[in-house]
Amino acid sequence: MNPIAPIINGLSITLKHMFMKPVTLQYPSERPKVATRYRGLHGLKVSHSRAKCVACYLCPTVCPAKCITVEAGEDSSHNKIATRYEIDMLRCIFCGYCVEACPVDALKMTGEFELANYSREDFIYSKERLLEK
Amino acid sequence: MVNLIINDKPVTAPKDSTIYDAAKINGIKIPILCHDKKLKPFGACRMCLVEVEQMKGRQIPACTTPITEGMIIQTATPDIIKARKLVLELLLLNHPLDCPVCDKGGDCDLQNLTYEYQVNSNRFVDSKFQHKIDYNNPLIERDMNRCVLCGKCVRICDQIVGYGALTFIDRGIETKIGCEFEDGLNCEFCGSCVSVCPVGSLLARPFKNKARFWALTKHSSVCGYCGTGCNLTLGVKDNKVLTTIYDENQGFHKGQLCARGRFGYQFINSEKRLMTPLVRKNGNLVEATWEEALEIVTARLRGGTSVAALATARLTNEELSLFKKLMIENVGSKNIDHSGGYAHSALTEGFTRSFGTTAAPSTILDIQKSDYLLVVKTDAYETHPVIGFEINLAVKNNGVKLTILSDKRGKLSKLPDARTAVHVPGSEVAVLNAICKSILDQKLISATAASIPGFAQLESALAAYTPEAVASQSGLTAAEINQIAIDYASAAKALILFPTGLAYAGHNAELASAVANLALLTGKVGSEGCGVLCMNEKNNSQGAVDMGFYAQEDGLNALKILDACTSGAVKTLFIAGENPLASYPNSAKVKSALDAVECLIVSDLFLTETAARADVVLPACSYAEKEGTFTSTDRRVQYIKPAIKKIGKSRTDFEIFSSLIVALGGAAPASPAAEFAAISAVTPGYAGMTHTGLGVEGCFAPVEVKPAFVVPQSAATPVEAGKLALVTGSVLYHNGTLSQHGEGPMFVCPDAYIEMSRADARNKTIIEDDLVTVSSPSGTLQLKAKITPRMPEGVVFIPYHFPAAPVNKVWSGSAVTMVTVAK
Numbered sequence: 014m015n016p017i018a019p020i021i022n023g024l025s026i027t028l029k030h031m032f033m034k035p036v037t038l039q040y041p042s043e044r045p046k047v048a049t050r051y052r053g054l055h056g057l058k059v060s061h062s063r064a065k066c067v068a069c070y071l072c073p074t075v076c077p078a079k080c081i082t083v084e085a086g087e088d089s090s091h092n093k094i095a096t097r098y099e100i101d102m103l104r105c106i107f108c109g110y111c112v113e114a115c116p117v118d119a120l121k122m123t124g125e126f127e128l129a130n131y132s133r134e135d136f137i138y139s140k141e142r143l144l145e146k
Numbered sequence: 147m148v149n150l151i152i153n154d155k156p157v158t159a160p161k162d163s164t165i166y167d168a169a170k171i172n173g174i175k176i177p178i179l180c181h182d183k184k185l186k187p188f189g190a191c192r193m194c195l196v197e198v199e200q201m202k203g204r205q206i207p208a209c210t211t212p213i214t215e216g217m218i219i220q221t222a223t224p225d226i227i228k229a230r231k232l233v234l235e236l237l238l239l240n241h242p243l244d245c246p247v248c249d250k251g252g253d254c255d256l257q258n259l260t261y262e263y264q265v266n267s268n269r270f271v272d273s274k275f276q277h278k279i280d281y282n283n284p285l286i287e288r289d290m291n292r293c294v295l296c297g298k299c300v301r302i303c304d305q306i307v308g309y310g311a312l313t314f315i316d317r318g319i320e321t322k323i324g325c326e327f328e329d330g331l332n333c334e335f336c337g338s339c340v341s342v343c344p345v346g347s348l349l350a351r352p353f354k355n356k357a358r359f360w361a362l363t364k365h366s367s368v369c370g371y372c373g374t375g376c377n378l379t380l381g382v383k384d385n386k387v388l389t390t391i392y393d394e395n396q397g398f399h400k401g402q403l404c405a406r407g408r409f410g411y412q413f414i415n416s417e418k419r420l421m422t423p424l425v426r427k428n429g430n431l432v433e434a435t436w437e438e439a440l441e442i443v444t445a446r447l448r449g450g451t452s453v454a455a456l457a458t459a460r461l462t463n464e465e466l467s468l469f470k471k472l473m474i475e476n477v478g479s480k481n482i483d484h485s486g487g488y489a490h491s492a493l494t495e496g497f498t499r500s501f502g503t504t505a506a507p508s509t510i511l512d513i514q515k516s517d518y519l520l521v522v523k524t525d526a527y528e529t530h531p532v533i534g535f536e537i538n539l540a541v542k543n544n545g546v547k548l549t550i551l552s553d554k555r556g557k558l559s560k561l562p563d564a565r566t567a568v569h570v571p572g573s574e575v576a577v578l579n580a581i582c583k584s585i586l587d588q589k590l591i592s593a594t595a596a597s598i599p600g601f602a603q604l605e606s607a608l609a610a611y612t613p614e615a616v617a618s619q620s621g622l623t624a625a626e627i628n629q630i631a632i633d634y635a636s637a638a639k640a641l642i643l644f645p646t647g648l649a650y651a652g653h654n655a656e657l658a659s660a661v662a663n664l665a666l667l668t669g670k671v672g673s674e675g676c677g678v679l680c681m682n683e684k685n686n687s688q689g690a691v692d693m694g695f696y697a698q699e700d701g702l703n704a705l706k707i708l709d710a711c712t713s714g715a716v717k718t719l720f721i722a723g724e725n726p727l728a729s730y731p732n733s734a735k736v737k738s739a740l741d742a743v744e745c746l747i748v749s750d751l752f753l754t755e756t757a758a759r760a761d762v763v764l765p766a767c768s769y770a771e772k773e774g775t776f777t778s779t780d781r782r783v784q785y786i787k788p789a790i791k792k793i794g795k796s797r798t799d800f801e802i803f804s805s806l807i808v809a810l811g812g813a814a815p816a817s818p819a820a821e822f823a824a825i826s827a828v829t830p831g832y833a834g835m836t837h838t839g840l841g842v843e844g845c846f847a848p849v850e851v852k853p854a855f856v857v858p859q860s861a862a863t864p865v866e867a868g869k870l871a872l873v874t875g876s877v878l879y880h881n882g883t884l885s886q887h888g889e890g891p892m893f894v895c896p897d898a899y900i901e902m903s904r905a906d907a908r909n910k911t912i913i914e915d916d917l918v919t920v921s922s923p924s925g926t927l928q929l930k931a932k933i934t935p936r937m938p939e940g941v942v943f944i945p946y947h948f949p950a951a952p953v954n955k956v957w958s959g960s961a962v963t964m965v966t967v968a969k
């Protein structure tokens with residue numbers, strides 16, 4: 014085989030790519046388009062300006078990573094609410110079982126994927142941080 | 147035994163079984179919703195439908211149908227399954243389906259059955275109930291929207307608890323479970339109804355929302371309150387005892403508990419628990435290390451006979467035995483005691499001389515096997531409610547006759563055909579003597595009685611106690627006394643019960659001998675359903691006596707120890723768990739003793755009134771954190787193991803005593819099990835017992851009776867014009883002073899009060915909730931008045947559990963105190 018041919022071949026591929034649209038995403042100036050069913054940060058859904066979660070304890074039960082902490086309580090009209098709802102994102106494996114288990118469709122997984130933080134405590138998402146804005 | 151065929155399998159079952167029982171015995175499951183083995187069959191829900199060939203294949207309820215010879219039964223044909231599904235569909239029609247917010251989710255019979263039978267849709271439509279939810283009391287929430295009308299709550303409250311707070315009201319589709327005037331539940335809050343409710347209609351509010359049933363670890367244990375020794379299951383999550391769980395297979399009482407057992411567990415994880423040792427420096431208690439605290443204690447314990455010890459009868463047998471060893475072998479002092487020194491005297495003095503043993507010769511199981519019960523004081527229900535349930539069952543189900551000899555009426559007096567002989571406070575020994583006398587006079591004694599030592603002396607001493615003579619001082623009639631004598635003596639089996647405790651100063655050795663005489667005269671000891679049951683106050687009162695943790699030989703008893711503290715003879719006092727300032731008679735005297743003693747060492751769960759005066763405070767552990775054994779009032783030795791890890795830096799008393807023994811140069815046992823081996827080797831009746839051998843059921847320590855007649859000295863009943871007779875005692879919701887740290891007991895009964903008759907209230911123009919001043923020679927006390935029909939004129943009652951309003955300010959240890967009561 015002609016020893017030059019592979020080099021030419023290689024260079025032509027390189028040359029071709031110089032004029033093609035780059036495949037890498039220029040993050041952070043460019044943002045990815047997240048798929049609709051992407052499993053990112055959790056969100057607690059809100060309805061009638063209050064969290065839909067009724068603190069049924071099913072998501073902490075199903076969670077294989079045991080990273081959800083729920084404490085239930087009552088509001089003034091004896092409705093059951095979560096007085097504490099926390100997810101430890103360091104342990105979460107983003108399986109989405111919690112969303113599937115929720116009997117009242119109170120939980121979702123958002124497209125939010127930028128979960129880096131500086132300290133361990135900041136990975137524990139409290140109810141306030143999880144409530145959908 | 148009856149032969150029958152269930153699901154094509156030939157089986158046998160006892161004659162009195164229902165189809166459901168027969169199937170259960172043979173391992174065949176029939177679903178139930180309204181049936182409970184403790185309650186009478188009801189047949190309300192129709193979940194248990196089965197087909198019986200002899201009844202032409204009709205579907206009949208298994209829980210109410212008795213078996214007959216040769217029955218051929220099918221329990222799960224397609225038709226039956228269809229019928230059960232229909233039952234569930236109809237129940238779910240009006241049921242709110244709010245499992246996510248219902249606390250019963252995960253432990254709900256309706257939920258489980260719906261899942262099992264896959265009832266996913268409903269062919270019918272109807273509106274849901276809109277009943278108002280009862281949030282009126284802090285312990286039990288009643289949501290009748292979820293009710294399936296199984297009637298279990300109604301039946302348990304009526305059949306076992308004997309309160310009757312709940313009933314069906316309205317008719318047809320409107321039917322619901324209601325209480326008095328539908329005005330919010332106000333009952334004795336035993337929680338029995340909550341425990342049997344198959345759905346989330348009745349919920350325990352202290353546990354509500356805390357956790358799901360499946361997230362709890364279940365630890366079986368023994369109740370830490372009274373001497374009944376009920377078994378219970380603690381529900382634990384994250385090292386916290388969150389609730390008690392009902393288990394119908396537990397104990398003689400089949401899972402039944404009283405208000406304090408069921409709702410009084412919060413002291414275990416109380417915020418107020420002591421977390422570290424405290425040492426007094428410059429007059430203040432400051433936190434210290436264990437080494438520092440134990441060093442001070444060790445130095446002080448080198449005082450020989452100038453050291454004394456008081457322990458609570460809530461410690462385990464192993465701890466009490468070790469404490470005794472520490473005091474006698476390592477410290478060299480015999481000054482040890484518990485329960486004020488008098489609350490155990492019925493056993494340690496009374497039964498010792500009358501029965502030759504320090505234990506009651508009967509068990510709680512005898513109650514239902516008896517024919518006649520003589521209960522001394524209606525308080526027997528308040529002090530030991532679950533024994534009260536047994537009495538109730540005996541009277542209602544077995545037709546056992548009940549007579550109560552008491553200074554006031556009470557719940558027991560309301561049982562069907564119960565007779566209450568209300569006597570003048572303090573005259574019970576005289577009355578019992580008169581009953582003995584009447585038995586002698588009517589020649590009702592047993593053939594063997596005359597051969598028991600002391601018979602002649604008793605016969606001559608009783609001459610002074612003719613029913614006529616006693617009638618005048620006791621307020622009873624001679625006919626009443628004679629009637630009790632006849633009823634008691636003529637019953638084939640008869641049992642006498644009486645409570646003891648710190649508040650029952652009159653229930654002492656004399657009373658014990660008086661009842662023992664009665665049983666011995668008529669030969670009613672030593673056989674099934676007969677005898678005497680002394681109902682001890684604390685969970686391990688009997689154990690403390692069995693371990694010999696009381697003053698013997700030349701040792702000082704509790705009250706003498708306190709005197710010796712005042713006089714300076716005792717320089718170091720080590721109190722493990724007792725709170726004498728709140729519970730012993732005459733608080734002023736206790737206070738001066740505790741102030742006078744050079745060094746006061748207290749180990750306790752809480753900084754009690756007594757601990758607050760200590761020089762060294764050691765944080766101890768509750769029963770849920772330790773291993774050991776408790777001995778119930780009828781000598782059931784039961785094993786407990788830790789349900790949670792120790793709180794804070796607390797240590798068990800076993801560890802504390804072990805370290806002190808080592809520090810004083812002795813050898814400590816390796817574990818509670820090793821100490822128990824030492825105990826079983828020397829304690830009468832405990833021979834052969836081991837921790838592992840006790841199992842979940844526990845073991846009865848047999849009691850051997852060597853009978854003798856003793857002449858009981860009756861006290862003169864005090865009478866003073868214008869004054870009222872004060873009797874002290876226990877209330878249903880409390881036990882000792884520990885229940886002050888239980889939320890349930892404190893919700894229902896937060897303060898002390900003075901209970902008086904309507905007549906006295908009228909005379910003194912006192913109305914309900916008035917603040918009245920009670921004064922006696924030892925002090926005065928202000929209390930709220932409670933006016934009840936159960937008190938006889940001239941008698942007032944004050945419960946003793948409350949350090950905030952301590953009855954021992956006006957009560958100095960006599961059975962009856964004359965007090966003036968004024969607005």
Ligand code: SF4
Pocket residue numbers: 075076077078079080081100104105106107108109110111112
């Ligand atoms: S996504 Fe999975 S691991 Fe993460 S919280 Fe939900 S159930 Fe747990």
Ligand code: SF4
Pocket residue numbers: 065066067068069070071072073083095111114115116117118119120246
């Ligand atoms: S499953 Fe849903 S309702 Fe239940 S606790 Fe989780 S988020 Fe709340």
Ligand code: SF4
Pocket residue numbers: 286302303307309310311312331333334335336337338339340
């Ligand atoms: S708590 Fe006890 S007394 Fe009250 S309604 Fe229930 S069963 Fe009856």
Ligand code: SF4
Pocket residue numbers: 292293294295296297298299300323339342343344345347348
């Ligand atoms: S409240 Fe509970 S126990 Fe009572 S009838 Fe209704 S479902 Fe049965």
Ligand code: SF4
Pocket residue numbers: 369370371372373374375376402403404405406407408530531532533881
């Ligand atoms: S306090 Fe006594 S009667 Fe009540 S549950 Fe405990 S052991 Fe049983």
Ligand code: FES
Pocket residue numbers: 177178179180181188189190191192193194195207208209210
């Ligand atoms: S369990 Fe038999 S009818 Fe309810």
